[in-house]
Amino acid sequence: MRRIYVILLLSVLEEKNARYILPTIPDVIHPPVPDDVKIGADMEFMFEDPDPEVTPGLFQGDMAMTNEIYNYWRVGIRWEVFPEKLWVNGTVPYVISPIYEPADQVTILKAIHILNFMTCIRFVPWNGKTKDYLLIWPIKYPKGCWSFVGRFGGAQIVSLQPPDSTGPNCLGTEGRTIHELMHALGIFHEQSRWDRDKFVKVHLDNIIPQFVSNFDKQSLENTTYSFEYDYDSIMHYGKNFFSKGKGKPTITPKMPGVKRLGQRKALSKGDCLKLNDLYGCFDNPRLRRKYYTLCQFMGL
Template identity: 75%
Template sequence: MSLARKFSTVFVLLSLYFLKTSSRHVMPYVPDVLHPPLPDNYEIFNTTDISEGDVDPEMTPGLFQGDMALTNDLYNYWRVGIKWDAFPEKLWKNGIVPYTISPLYEPSDQVTILKAIKTINFMTCIKFVPWNEKTKDYLLIWPIKYPKGCWSFVGRFGGSQIVSLQPPDRSGPNCLGSEGRAIHELMHALGVFHEQSRWDRDKFVKIHEDNIIPRFKSNFDKQSLENTTYSFEYDYDSIMHYGKNFFSKSKGKPTITPKIGSHKIGQRRAMSKSDCLKLNDLYGCLDNVKTRRKYYNICNFMGL
């Protein structure tokens, strides 16, 4: 058995143990508000012109760039991740993220979510911890029906904050075929944006505007140099990168393709080395010599 599979097996066993022990404590109630109030200028885009059979579950919510519930106060200030000096309230304090998982999920889907959580806990100094039913701000991981699909707010919004992960159904695995999509949405919740939005992306990818459904062209906007960090190189392997057919008018018409080599884009298997380093950098895990060495080694060993 490979080392990677051994790690995966350990994650599953730990997750099953967690489910067994935590099941003794029944959630006292489901919060009345399942997501923070949406701002007045917020709009859920109409996705009726996307073919339902072909659509990626990160596109179906119809939110900003598909899967991000993003307010205008953040739009002009993002980079690889939220600028904490501009929006300190969006940071999860001390890198601690309380969470609770909906009992509506099947046990196997809960295990998939827990594998995503335990992966981030292992690869970074960020710590997801079970909600103690007292902390005001926490993630509520829930299979929201509207808007359905995979989506999250970006950074700490406040209160009971939804991360929506649509479970498998007759149409396919949706957000929980593996832990990759859960990791993607959890990274949004931690404050990380999509990779192809970087200011320097045109050096690395070509955007095929003629192939994009017109109403979704703004999803491919890039950010200015002033609002972008380039501490890390452009990452085709990022779990935060669009797939080549996102928001395409039809099959066989890619909307985004690499300019260099034959890189595949849009993987949702695991964090890349760069994804891992970004998270650690955003949350100060690389600020001192001891932790920097530790997490650089983990990222290089565990990242794609």
């Protein structure tokens, strides 16, 4: 483990010394939110135990999305309509903000290395020239963990709030970084699948009224990925997301024996399979065997 930490830290230092000019990043950003779900206020006061994925006040908490994409996604976003939302050749250039402490940069890099290892997607350090790239940055407002969905174009923000006196926020482990990077790759929340009502019950009476739309389910075309419903997905809401208060779960499993909903520790087997399927990693028979095996043995 110490050796891995040293290797990652060296990668951080190499990236810091890279010669490129970053765009000016303001402390306050106004990421797109569909008109139907705009709240227009600071979210944190609404929650007894604010989660950094729900406080940004974006679509479903942490997803920046335009009206155009939202209107298609409400009936299942269609990649043939928006092919530009996928990263070309599965290659994702990135920059990690030098504002982060070295330990936080290592946490982010661990998430990147996990995705690179378990899928054929390749996150690569930005060369200073490529037009589209991820800019992983601690935005102050809206604070928390959030990302655009799919490739948005230009310097695309993935905001990860670093640890502070209140807690670890987005960087206690690599799990929340993986979650937001999966949004950036085009993956949505698991509980929004069209078939979710067979597997979970949504308790509308326990949801803060302004956020009921966050629990809308979507259509068959985009939200199944040909894989079974995944309670263990790193993309699944926890049972108390957007709850009115303690003891009032907003979503609970219908299947007996399911003890948790979602987690922010690691890719599940289903998460891994979805990513590899979306980016064509299974098209080559040799690579299919490799990545399918990795998903089965390393997925949670």
